Amino acid sequence: MTRRLGLAAVLAALVAPMLMPGEAAAQRRQQMPSREELGGGGTAIPLPQQEKTFPIGASWSVIELNGKPVYDRRATLMIDANLRGTGFGGCNTFSASAYPLRQQALAVGPIALTKRSCDKGLLDFERSFLTTLRATQKWDLVNGRLVLKGSAGELVLSRTL
Structure with missing residues (x-):
């Protein structure tokens, strides 16, 4: 029992x-703890940021390389729908595979380059630009400008027609 x-x-x-x-x-x-106990008080709870979409098919010109303005050099970049990055380095044209990834990452493959001869200053600029581009790991759109960051520095590009 x-x-x-x-x-x-x-x-x-x-x-x-x-x-x-x-x-x-x-x-x-x-x-359950109150908002005040959690430190929330009257502040709004931040929403998760929506991931940005890489601007495929847009043409860009370099306006800043590693914090220095670029006035007298012309360098461009465009990544097309086939994930091919092409452009002008200041002396030579180039192409490379370029893959925008999640979380605003960017992978740039080996660069194929024409072999024109130019003055040393222009070739030095082109080498710095392409080295920075190749080492790019992250991208962002800030105030309408494309910012590429990596282990070799930072590129800031402005949209062109």
Whole structure:
């Protein structure tokens, strides 16, 4: 008989919360910390940022290389729908595979380059531009400008026609 009472008590303890959902919900609400306790106060809860879409098919011109403005050099970049990056480095034209990835990452493959001869200053600029482009790991759109960042530095590009 005592065994039956013990089993009945266990069943009653398990079934009682199911029969009183309002009371169980009230207990859970009381245990939840308030916004003030969480430090939220009257501030809005930040929403997760929506991932940006890479501007495929847009033409860009370099306006800044590693923090220095580019006035007298012309360098361009465009990544097409076939994920092929093409452009002009200041002396030579180039192409490379270029893959925009999740979380605003960018992978640029080996660069194929024409072999025109130019003055040393122009070739030095082109080498710096292409080295920075090849090492790009992240991209962002900031105030209508394309920013490419990587281990070799940063490129800032402006949209061109």
